Amino acid sequence: MSNRTFSSRPVGKRRPLLAGALAMAALMLLTACATGSPSGGGMTAYGYSLPTSEDSPEAWTLEAEAEEEDTGGGEAIFSNLPTDFRPVRVSDPELKAALTTFWLHVPLRISTACPPLYVGRKLALTSVPVSGEAWRSDMAQAYGKFCEQRGTPGDCLTLFDDGPHLQDNDKRSIALALAVRPALEGVDAEVRAMRNPTRVLATLSFTITAYMALLLAPEPVTKGVALAFSVLMWGYLGWEFFDLLRAYAQLYQDAPQASSFEELREVGDRFGRVIGPNSVRILVMVATATLGETAALVSKGPKLPGFGQASRTIETNTGLRLMDAATGAERAFVSVNEGTIRIVLPVNAVSMTSRNGGGRSALKPEESTKGGRLLPGGHRAFNSFRAFKRHMGKAGDGQEWHHLVEKHKFNLKRFGAEALHNTENVIPLEKSLHERVSAFYSSKNFDITGSYGLTVREWIRAQSYEAQRSFGLLVIRKLRGGEW
Structure with missing residues (x-):
């Protein structure tokens, strides 16, 4: 696979510019009446503050954990919505x-x-x-x-x-x-x-x-x-x-x-x-x-x-x-x-009964608040990694929990806790592979980032949620297959 394909920018060279322009347009439109400016650091890349050289991946993770409010393991529904149905006709x-x-x-x-x-x-x-x-x-x-x-x-x-x-x-x-x-x-x-x-x-x-x-x-x-x-x-x-x-x-x-x-x-x-x-x-x-x-x-x-x-x-x-x-x-x-x-929803937004006993359901009746297994069409989300682990238990013998979209403070601020600590994003991974994945994210790879100064982690965190998740799956597949 070429470096361009690997870069998780699937629409060509102009896509980052388009996405950035759209984000900026939205920001300008929705904050035009506001006074003052958002807090933040100095220079940015893709619109997000970059960590200083003293920042380490471990520090990011620890700070993200410290910022989480563990309110007893509150749950939400993190659902992948289907689109395979016909549009409504309006005359x-x-x-x-x-x-x-x-x-x-x-x-x-x-x-x-x-x-x-x-x-x-x-x-x-x-x-x-x-x-x-x-x-x-x-x-x-x-x-x-x-x-x-x-x-x-x-x-x-x-x-x-x-x-x-x-x-x-x-x-x-x-x-x-x-x-x-x-x-x-x-x-x-x-x-x-x-x-x-x-x-x-x-x-x-x-x-x-x-x-x-x-x-x-x-x-x-x-x-x-x-x-x-x-x-x-x-x-x-x-x-x-x-x-x-x-x-x-x-x-x-x-x-x-x-x-x-x-x-x-x-x-x-x-x-x-x-x-x-x-x-x-x-x-x-x-x-x-x-x-x-x-x-x-x-x-x-x-x-x-x-x-x-x-x-x-x-x-x-x-x-x-x-x-x-x-x-x-x-x-x-x-x-x-x-x-x-x-989409992230409160649990009470999900119907607890299926009409006429048919149709797909994001969550099965009565099973939405029980058990720790993956649910058909929807996934359980938590307000902290601590709450996730309390409910899900250990990842398994010789395995550790791994976040596809990483749980550092920058992603926590952008996407929210439920988008990170849920049963779709957090998966069990062999301990040795988990360590290799973490090391890869901490490395500086010019072929991927296009910069000698950025680590892979610093580069990918500027991408969208879906791009980060797809990239995370690709990294696991490549490392597991011994291609890197």
Whole structure:
């Protein structure tokens, strides 16, 4: 196997740049209103602080253990969610009725300083025309005509708030707005009397851009409205969920390359063609439902068209209650490359009974809180390694417990304790092999890291959860086979 294949960067040279850009875009979008800055060290690689030369793997592990709060071995469900089910079908009339209800009766707001992820002030009804330097380019003038045709002359998507030029993210917003506009056209007549439909489009454009960037970033999606958005999209789209993510990744890459408004229109149209009109309707519908605090979603979610079908499908396939998963999940790990979704849930989010005695279940009835064996479709997670070992016992004669995604403090901070100390990530390994794996991670291997200064451990910890896990399995296979 070549070094490139081994490097756990399966989409080529540009993938780390894309992932980093997406992570940065999400960070900028979701922290634009915050003051101050996160604490941290000095120089970073891939956006994460690197340890000093005095740091040792053992010190990382000990510090991670010290930071864990052992509250008596509390459990969670760490489940690998299936996507092998058909998407729910939502018709244009159903979408129109749902959006009209939400937009006319749910308070929305649009902020020019950060994405509108929280319920608060009502949606702005006017936009201020912009003149001068902002409109000098042909693309900006075409954008102005687009806004005028929509009934709101000026900067209708608030793209010039950060300066007089259309930036890369502005182009992505335009392409996305053009992609979802057909799904909104049938709602305009109902909304126009009370709300400016173009400002609604701006709200959705900002919101979808922020959520999708989070889903494609290497960081897990943490508890909140964005996590609820991802779970609902999975429940509605099934196997088309990853088609949506791949299509948006392509839009994210293509839009900044556009040199004219027509090229942006083609980027948006291509996105719409790839995922299809049904997925566009679901994207718009779920994004609208998730505008606001998670608590508001509890009442809005079950009113969505097709929610009953989506909920029954999810419970049959996983044993999970869809709204409990959407509003109660702690973290979600989405890997587009691997086509997997992993999620951390409280135990009470799992149904304890199987309807009609059939269907796959993430956890079998009554066995979810008993025993220490691996469970079909789901895995038990713990809030500390100490709690894991107390419940699971010893790894076995001549064996030791090994974390595929390592349990040092950096991973603990990024992914959370349950993502590290669970029965999928922690496996028994022969003691001698375990020592060789640890030594390999501590070594400096230029062919893998591309740097003479980084250890393998320092290099891999900047990768996504799924990349670290795949790399860990590969290291074990290679060392066990004597290839290194």
